[in-house]
Amino acid sequence: MRSLLALALILGTAARAGESPLASTQELDAGRRVYQTQCASCHGSRAEGAPNWQRPDEHGEMPAPPHDREGHTWKHADGMLYRIVRDGWRDPFNKTQRLTMPAFGRTLAPAEIRAVIDYLKTLWTPEQRRFQEAESRGEPYPSEAR
Ligand code: HEC
Numbered sequence: 001m002r003s004l005l006a007l008a009l010i011l012g013t014a015a016r017a018g019e020s021p022l023a024s025t026q027e028l029d030a031g032r033r034v035y036q037t038q039c040a041s042c043h044g045s046r047a048e049g050a051p052n053w054q055r056p057d058e059h060g061e062m063p064a065p066p067h068d069r070e071g072h073t074w075k076h077a078d079g080m081l082y083r084i085v086r087d088g089w090r091d092p093f094n095k096t097q098r099l100t101m102p103a104f105g106r107t108l109a110p111a112e113i114r115a116v117i118d119y120l121k122t123l124w125t126p127e128q129r130r131f132q133e134a135e136s137r138g139e140p141y142p143s144e145a146r
Helices: 002-016 025-043 078-087 110-123 126-138
Strands: none
Touching (some): 078 126
């Protein structure tokens, strides 16, 4: 119920600002399911990130960051976020070579990767969403996900 209310508020704000509307409710529901089954174990069930996510852990690896408004996911364009989820990611300064953020390109379909990213956008402030939307004009989702 609370998330429905939040979505209604976000949609209202988007309409007022004359922005392109958010993804459909159906896509966002699918994205939320993907998040809970594939991402929450590391990034937190409320996308709050791992504890002490801002510092390297005892292995010298960066922990999973939040995806909500406290994190920095909103600073990346759609194209970049899509690549991170499809191909995986590790901080170049990690002390290990391990791919700490796993690649989901073989587990998730392009539409599922897009849905989970679009779901994360519902966790951001209107200002963060506007910033991210502008960034994404220069680096949109790849054609496989459109
Ligand atoms: C096994 C744990 C694990 C799982 C599962 C996981 N991640 Fe991550 N993820 C990480 C770690 C660790 C990082 C940080 C990597 C670094 O910076 O070195 C990360 C980083 C990211 C980033 C880039 C950082 C940012 O927010 O700017 C995105 C985007 C991301 N993950 C999305 C996802 C999504 C979406 C899923 C589910 C489909 C997912 N992750 C599942 C561990 C995980």
